[in-house]
Amino acid sequence: MIELLPPALILLASALWIALVPNVWHRLGLFFGPVLTLYAIWMVPDGVSLTAPFLDYQLELIEASPERRLFATIFAIMAGVGGLYAFNHARRLELASAFAYASGAIGVCFAGDLITLFLFWELMALFSTLVVWFGGTPGARAAGVRYAIVHLLGGVILKVGIEGVVVHTGSIDIQPLQANNFDTYMMLAGILINAAAPPVSAWLSDAYPEASPSGSLFLSAFTTKTAILALILLFPGTELLIYVGMFMILYGIIWALLENNVRRILAFSIVNQVGFMVVAVGIGTPMALNGATAHAFAHIIYKALLFMSAGVVIYHTGKEKCNELGGLYRTMPITAACGIVGALAISSFPLTSGFTTKTMISEAASMEGLVLVWYVLAAASAGVFLHAGIKFPWYVFFQKDSGLRPKDAPWNMSLAMLLFVAMCFLIGIMPAPFYELLPYPTDFNAYKPGKVVFYLQLLLFSGLAFFLLLPLIKRTNTLTLDTDWLWRRLGKSLALHGLNALSKLSSAFARVSPLVTSRITQWANASSSDQEQQGTLSWSIGTTAAWIMTLLILYIGYYYW
Amino acid sequence: MQDNNTQRIIHRAWFIFAVILIATLVVEWFVPGKTPFESSQWWSFGAVFGFFSCFAMVVFAKLLGFVLKRSEDYYQETQDD
Numbered sequence: 001m002i003e004l005l006p007p008a009l010i011l012l013a014s015a016l017w018i019a020l021v022p023n024v025w026h027r028l029g030l031f032f033g034p035v036l037t038l039y040a041i042w043m044v045p046d047g048v049s050l051t052a053p054f055l056d057y058q059l060e061l062i063e064a065s066p067e068r069r070l071f072a073t074i075f076a077i078m079a080g081v082g083g084l085y086a087f088n089h090a091r092r093l094e095l096a097s098a099f100a101y102a103s104g105a106i107g108v109c110f111a112g113d114l115i116t117l118f119l120f121w122e123l124m125a126l127f128s129t130l131v132v133w134f135g136g137t138p139g140a141r142a143a144g145v146r147y148a149i150v151h152l153l154g155g156v157i158l159k160v161g162i163e164g165v166v167v168h169t170g171s172i173d174i175q176p177l178q179a180n181n182f183d184t185y186m187m188l189a190g191i192l193i194n195a196a197a198p199p200v201s202a203w204l205s206d207a208y209p210e211a212s213p214s215g216s217l218f219l220s221a222f223t224t225k226t227a228i229l230a231l232i233l234l235f236p237g238t239e240l241l242i243y244v245g246m247f248m249i250l251y252g253i254i255w256a257l258l259e260n261n262v263r264r265i266l267a268f269s270i271v272n273q274v275g276f277m278v279v280a281v282g283i284g285t286p287m288a289l290n291g292a293t294a295h296a297f298a299h300i301i302y303k304a305l306l307f308m309s310a311g312v313v314i315y316h317t318g319k320e321k322c323n324e325l326g327g328l329y330r331t332m333p334i335t336a337a338c339g340i341v342g343a344l345a346i347s348s349f350p351l352t353s354g355f356t357t358k359t360m361i362s363e364a365a366s367m368e369g370l371v372l373v374w375y376v377l378a379a380a381s382a383g384v385f386l387h388a389g390i391k392f393p394w395y396v397f398f399q400k401d402s403g404l405r406p407k408d409a410p411w412n413m414s415l416a417m418l419l420f421v422a423m424c425f426l427i428g429i430m431p432a433p434f435y436e437l438l439p440y441p442t443d444f445n446a447y448k449p450g451k452v453v454f455y456l457q458l459l460l461f462s463g464l465a466f467f468l469l470l471p472l473i474k475r476t477n478t479l480t481l482d483t484d485w486l487w488r489r490l491g492k493s494l495a496l497h498g499l500n501a502l503s504k505l506s507s508a509f510a511r512v513s514p515l516v517t518s519r520i521t522q523w524a525n526a527s528s529s530d531q532e533q534q535g536t537l538s539w540s541i542g543t544t545a546a547w548i549m550t551l552l553i554l555y556i557g558y559y560y561w
Numbered sequence: 562m563q564d565n566n567t568q569r570i571i572h573r574a575w576f577i578f579a580v581i582l583i584a585t586l587v588v589e590w591f592v593p594g595k596t597p598f599e600s601s602q603w604w605s606f607g608a609v610f611g612f613f614s615c616f617a618m619v620v621f622a623k624l625l626g627f628v629l630k631r632s633e634d635y636y637q638e639t640q641d642d
Contacts, residue, residue, distance in 0.1 A: 450595025
């Protein structure tokens with residue numbers, strides 16, 4: 001029976017269960033939702049298995065292939081382990097929103113046509129915004145609004161591209177495209193916005209750290225990685241992506257080095273890691289696409305591990321600035337150990353998942369003779385160790401005695417972290433079974449002795465550089481300007497000047513027409529009254545989330561049948 | 562002030578770290594580094610490249626910080642304007 005249901009719908013139903021079922025019974029959805037979804041994912045046969053008519057088109061609601069299945073699998077695992085981690089702390093509706101967000105990601109994975117892809121794409125945008133808002137602070141509300149604007153704009157750009165492709169080719173199929181005209185460039189831009197590519201990378205480091213610690217955990221997994229899958233399916237081998245990816249890699253490192261907030265460091269390192277995947281899609285060979293897929297899978301695990309570790313620290317200390325933390329290994333040995341494993345994996349240390357997946361991308365670059373790309377990837381591997389591999393655990397768990405003596409993680413958080421630690425080592429030590437699941441057959445051997453020696457030298461000497469240059473990277477209570485300055489400062493300033501000019505114009509006009517003046521005054525009063533209510537929404541976020549989820553599930557249920 | 566015990570642990574950690582670093586260089590005499598391009602196939606390339614690329618990134622970040630760093634309430638100030 002379960003195998004007949006679309007995997008995304010199962011997870012969406014579990015989100016509804018979590019939202020509506022009272023008391024502790026909602027926790028059944030946290031466990032059974034991901035488990036049944038995983039089962040359904042692996043029951044879906046390759047090819048198109050569910051279609052529906054829509055206008056003049058035949059929608060392909062479920063189309064499976066190895067890369068689609070692998071992405072969906074890690075999304076379902078992430079939802080399950082994230083639920084285990086968060087169920088004691090997160091609000092019920094926050095968890096429900098996170099599960100609905102994950103179901104959108106899984107829906108994208110199995111979308112066989114552009115219309116279905118777009119539907120689930122927007123589902124993700126909607127529920128991920130709610131997850132940001134569940135941060136519950138004024139900062140989270142403001143960041144959520146900015147996040148929603150960027151993603152809705154990205155959705156519009158993607159939709160324009162899709163419409164163009166559909167009108168000009170007559171096909172809604174998801175198939176490799178050449179980025180060589182307005183339509184395809186718009187599609188590419190819409191997808192790259194979700195991948196946190198320049199010039200709008202700032203949405204990620206702006207929004208993710210404002211969510212609750214468990215919200216950040218869920219946010220770290222889905223949006224950027226579905227964008228990678230979309231790039232793999234639609235734009236493999238697009239050379240432009242190599243340069244975009246290299247920029248993302250270096251941007252992530254430099255901005256993370258300047259950052260003081262722990263979760264923002266991890267957010268920048270998401271951009272950095274996604275950059276590796278974007279480069280791989282740009283190279284576009286079977287080895288590179290295997291690398292992008294494998295690295296996305298591994299990245300979700302170790303990045304979640306880092307966010308979980310940081311989350312435990314934030315829950316128990318209420319602090320997340322590097323210069324306020326330190327010495328926590330004394331009372332948080334499990335959290336510290338798990339964070340260190342995540343840090344080693346993101347740095348692609350031998351025996352961890354990062355090593356067996358990221359080196360596939362470097363191998364793909366060298367096989368194609370891309371010398372510059374290979375050198376940038378090698379330098380970036382050293383840089384990752386610098387900004388995330390050492391910096392995160394050093395400042396949080398060692399560095400100095402901050403005087404803080406928080407308790408270690410509770411059992412559910414420890415178990416969630418240990419599960420992902422096991423997966424990091426499993427893929428790192430025995431990668432062969434994992435390689436079997438990749439979209440193209442491969443005999444890649446990550447553990448050639450010379451290669452291991454090269455990476456050990458690269459990483460350990462970058463560690464030496466870190467400790468020798470510590471005075472240069474001393475933490476300060478500052479933020480680093482990013483492209484969001486354009487809309488948070490310049491745009492706002494222009495808007496205020498525009499409003500002032502409008503006000504003067506209306507004053508001048510008022511002298512001519514008292515009637516018009518009274519209307520404008522009424523309108524202005526109504527607007528300012530609305531603004532005053534911004535901090536206290538007449539509907540709570542939870543109520544809004546529940547209503548949106550109910551309506552959407554009804555709509556999607558209707559859409560499937 | 563760090564006590565003597567902490568100082569001793571730090572010195573010992575540095576010593577172990579130095580031994581590991583040297584070991585990775587010595588091992589390369591027996592297992593030549595496997596890099597794909599001729600320009601990178603010389604002894605200790607990984608060590609030199611790793612160290613100096615990180616050095617360059619830290620210095621670049623530091624210089625960029627002089628231009629781009631602002632106080633934490635930078636955007637808050639504009640909200641209050």
